[in-house]
Every structure is written in structure tokens, then in C-alpha cells.
Amino acid sequence: MAYMISDECISCGACEADCPVSCISAGDSKYVIDAGTCIDCGTCASVCPVGAPQPE
Numbered sequence: 934m935a936y937m938i939s940d941e942c943i944s945c946g947a948c949e950a951d952c953p954v955s956c957i958s959a960g961d962s963k964y965v966i967d968a969g970t971c972i973d974c975g976t977c978a979s980v981c982p983v984g985a986p987q988p989e
């Protein structure tokens with residue numbers, strides 16, 4: 934299991950700073966999660982202002 938970031942992402946960067954395993958990075962139009970590294974902790978979803986990270 935991993936989280937995925939939807940197109941609602943406004944590229945604020947809050948999730949990248951708080952991910953415990955640093956698997957979030959800036960993509961072309963939104964931030965993206967490396968599914969192979971994500972430990973499914975849910976922190977990104979809790980800090981996101983627009984609810985973009987969702988469990989896959």
C-alpha cells in the first residue's frame with residue numbers, strides 16, 4: 934500500500950517536508966510519492982491543505 938497525490942495538489946510542499954521517509958518530491962504539475970518507499974503512515978494526508986494525498 935502507498936499513498937497517491939491527486940491533481941488537486943497545489944504544490945505547497947508541506948507534505949514533502951513532513952514525510953518520515955522522504956519519498957515525496959516535486960513533479961511537473963504536482964508533487965509525487967514514490968510508492969515503493971512510502972510506508973503508508975498518512976502524515977502527508979494530515980498536513981495537506983487540499984486533501985490531495987489519498988490511500989491507493
Ligand code: SF4
Pocket residue numbers: 935936951952953954955956957966970971972973974975976977978986
Ligand atoms: Fe510519506 Fe507517509 Fe505520505 Fe507515505 S503516507 S508519502 S510515508 S507521509
Ligand code: SF4
Pocket residue numbers: 938941942943944945946947948949964977980981982983984985986
Ligand atoms: Fe500538494 Fe498537498 Fe503536498 Fe501541498 S501538501 S504539495 S498541496 S499534496
